[in-house]
Amino acid sequence: MKVQSVKLASVFRFKQNPLHFAAAVSLLLGLSSLSLYPAYAQSASPQRRLAKVDGKHTSPAEAEIAKRIEAANAARVSADPEQVALANQRLIGLSLREMGQLRLLESAYPQAVELYRRSLDFEDLPDTRIDLAIAELQAGRLNDAIADSDQALAADSNNPRGYLVRGRALMRKQEFAKAAQALSHAVRLKPDIESLYSLGICLLATTDAKDKQRAAVVFQKMIDLAGDSGSLHVLFGRAYRDAEDMRASIRELQRAIQLDPRTPHAHYFLGLARLSLNEWKPTPEARAELLKEVEYYPRDFLANYMVGFIASSERQYAEAERYLMVASEVNPNWPEPWLYMGLNAYAQGDMKRAEEMLRKAVLLTGADESRSNYQIRRAYVDLGRILTNSGRTEEADVFLAKARELQNKTMEQSQQSVASVALAGGAGAAAAIVPLNPQHESEAAPLLPGGTDPFARVDASVMARADLTGKQRSIADLQENRLRAILGVSFNDLATSEAVRGQFVEALSHYQEAEHWDATIPGLPKNLGECAFRAGNYPEAIRGLSKSLQENPADAPVRAMLGMAYFATDKYSDAAKTFSPLGPRGMQDSAVGYAWAASLARTGDLKNAAEVLEQYEKGNLPGDTFLLAGQLWTEIGDYAQAVSVLQRALQSNASLPKAHYYSGLAYIRWEHWPEAAGEFQAELALTPTDSDAKYNLGFVFLQLSKVDEALDLFQQVVAAHPDYANAQYQLGKILLDRGQVKEAVAHLEMAARASPGTDYVHYQLQAAYRKDSRTADADRELQIYKELKEKSRERATAPPIQNP
Numbered sequence: 001m002k003v004q005s006v007k008l009a010s011v012f013r014f015k016q017n018p019l020h021f022a023a024a025v026s027l028l029l030g031l032s033s034l035s036l037y038p039a040y041a042q043s044a045s046p047q048r049r050l051a052k053v054d055g056k057h058t059s060p061a062e063a064e065i066a067k068r069i070e071a072a073n074a075a076r077v078s079a080d081p082e083q084v085a086l087a088n089q090r091l092i093g094l095s096l097r098e099m100g101q102l103r104l105l106e107s108a109y110p111q112a113v114e115l116y117r118r119s120l121d122f123e124d125l126p127d128t129r130i131d132l133a134i135a136e137l138q139a140g141r142l143n144d145a146i147a148d149s150d151q152a153l154a155a156d157s158n159n160p161r162g163y164l165v166r167g168r169a170l171m172r173k174q175e176f177a178k179a180a181q182a183l184s185h186a187v188r189l190k191p192d193i194e195s196l197y198s199l200g201i202c203l204l205a206t207t208d209a210k211d212k213q214r215a216a217v218v219f220q221k222m223i224d225l226a227g228d229s230g231s232l233h234v235l236f237g238r239a240y241r242d243a244e245d246m247r248a249s250i251r252e253l254q255r256a257i258q259l260d261p262r263t264p265h266a267h268y269f270l271g272l273a274r275l276s277l278n279e280w281k282p283t284p285e286a287r288a289e290l291l292k293e294v295e296y297y298p299r300d301f302l303a304n305y306m307v308g309f310i311a312s313s314e315r316q317y318a319e320a321e322r323y324l325m326v327a328s329e330v331n332p333n334w335p336e337p338w339l340y341m342g343l344n345a346y347a348q349g350d351m352k353r354a355e356e357m358l359r360k361a362v363l364l365t366g367a368d369e370s371r372s373n374y375q376i377r378r379a380y381v382d383l384g385r386i387l388t389n390s391g392r393t394e395e396a397d398v399f400l401a402k403a404r405e406l407q408n409k410t411m412e413q414s415q416q417s418v419a420s421v422a423l424a425g426g427a428g429a430a431a432a433i434v435p436l437n438p439q440h441e442s443e444a445a446p447l448l449p450g451g452t453d454p455f456a457r458v459d460a461s462v463m464a465r466a467d468l469t470g471k472q473r474s475i476a477d478l479q480e481n482r483l484r485a486i487l488g489v490s491f492n493d494l495a496t497s498e499a500v501r502g503q504f505v506e507a508l509s510h511y512q513e514a515e516h517w518d519a520t521i522p523g524l525p526k527n528l529g530e531c532a533f534r535a536g537n538y539p540e541a542i543r544g545l546s547k548s549l550q551e552n553p554a555d556a557p558v559r560a561m562l563g564m565a566y567f568a569t570d571k572y573s574d575a576a577k578t579f580s581p582l583g584p585r586g587m588q589d590s591a592v593g594y595a596w597a598a599s600l601a602r603t604g605d606l607k608n609a610a611e612v613l614e615q616y617e618k619g620n621l622p623g624d625t626f627l628l629a630g631q632l633w634t635e636i637g638d639y640a641q642a643v644s645v646l647q648r649a650l651q652s653n654a655s656l657p658k659a660h661y662y663s664g665l666a667y668i669r670w671e672h673w674p675e676a677a678g679e680f681q682a683e684l685a686l687t688p689t690d691s692d693a694k695y696n697l698g699f700v701f702l703q704l705s706k707v708d709e710a711l712d713l714f715q716q717v718v719a720a721h722p723d724y725a726n727a728q729y730q731l732g733k734i735l736l737d738r739g740q741v742k743e744a745v746a747h748l749e750m751a752a753r754a755s756p757g758t759d760y761v762h763y764q765l766q767a768a769y770r771k772d773s774r775t776a777d778a779d780r781e782l783q784i785y786k787e788l789k790e791k792s793r794e795r796a797t798a799p800p801i802q803n804p
Contacts, residue, residue: 335362
């Protein structure tokens, strides 16, 4: 009869208790600790190197970072883990904030949000929370921006930046009255140009006549503060334009030109205002203003683009090409100049150039298809036609379908806004395609995908939207590299201080952050791997320790720990290969020796498993460790040796729990039934409530035809543990054999509920149902049995999974 009930204790106690497991491995090969603390010495050099990148500090923030680096260095020298933690937390908080500022300048707003939030975890400052609110505002998270500005103001009610960002967020929500209140507070605390201008715009947006008068007073305060200038009147003109008061806008722009004919953007905005008053149809006056802007500023993107666009709408293709080409050179990342150069080429029959330009426009537009009232749809239309006429019909269908999709979106948008302009091309559509100023009127960049990685470098497409010069990008790269190095070392030092104090979960998290910022820190993979092992995170331990072992294959403690991590995750082949170079010393270690032998046994290498286990037993092992050896000898199939080892354990401690129990299991496998019964009875004498011992003794009694005694034991087991599936199963079998069908069914149903994946339970239950004339139920259980049996056969014949 097949022994279905016997399941050896498959994995030794350490795997059931990760903390016990990790603690045991600290004894590997004579190690007394994981020696994490020396990481301070390892990382000191990079940190000192960072203290002075160029020999000087160019800003208060840089000076403060340098000051905090020195404090972190002093704490490391003191070897006081708490002081190391405090110093590095302050350094991390400031460095993360500076990294957030960098991301804000690069228009990577979601990353900036995450970095500011992380900075607050280390240093909760009102100014950092306001920076967070600004990033949230730029990312379009208006409610979050308001909530964080409110929280900052609760801590510092006299912070003008808090009121300013709160007011701007409320303006974006079109809650102008509340916004005006917040901005008025900002102006009262710090009456600068930025706060005053925001308040003026807000007052104009209310469309209230009294607020319009208040706005004029605010603008006059700006003049009083900064002196009258053309640039200020350009700002006023834009504000009135946005409030749809074009006559006031023209008045201010004319005043700007009167003060200084060369005021940047004055002629441009005046030209746009005149276009607006003429329903966006070009007039000589409007054209003259735009050309004057180009005359004064030949490389002005906006003026060149608008002149080129108007020329294009009037089919003056040569003139349009000249100005649009300049615009594309000044700002090559904006799709509109490429779009209209492509449309012009198509209109002139130059299909090769048209396709090149239109594809460029589509590529630069990317997912930002709604810009300029979905004008990019025109590129899809003409590209579809070009591809169709050149025989590329499959690709053409894709472009034409996209054009139809965008046309539908355009119509939906026009129905939702009475202010929408003509959908077709030509001068009447100018209002829809006028681009905003890249620097001063830029829209918030689209949000990055969900799950934004705050550690990642900024994507080139996002960086392009920031409109930084080459020099600015170089400076940003240098600053990022410096901050990454500082954050990597600081997180490493913080983690080490936590590991030294036994805070392994927290330390692991910070080692991982150190790795994200700078994976080149010496000793970091080893620190991370050992800490992960101590925290019971064995997959992460494998990752870190594997890297460390690649760097130093002779590091026996790391090799031993890596092998144990593989063993803990049931990767027995990898564990055995990793242990192999350790030799006899590893075999005789109290933890490694067993794991090594067990790994070999579970990969089918029983001969070598026995050799390692013999060496393991030669070590200076505690008595309970012989329990592990005995179980493993049973698994190898040497039952006599298993019993011998377990008896040695009992000789050292006659009351050793589970020693008789595992001897009984070995005798069951050996089919020595009387001896097995004696061992289980001895175990119950020590621990009368041991349900496993009772169950297995009952099973042995069945083999000895002592059915009544077995029945009594199984009943005791299920009385204490109703979900003990095998005991319920054996009871069901006995009762079914005695003709007590309904009682048998009840017990077998309990067994099936407790262990639904056990095939033989369902087979026995179907037999009971059939005897109870429940044919449909019997057929259902038989089908379940067949399906489970087939799955078990598939698993048995499947090729072994090869670990990478």
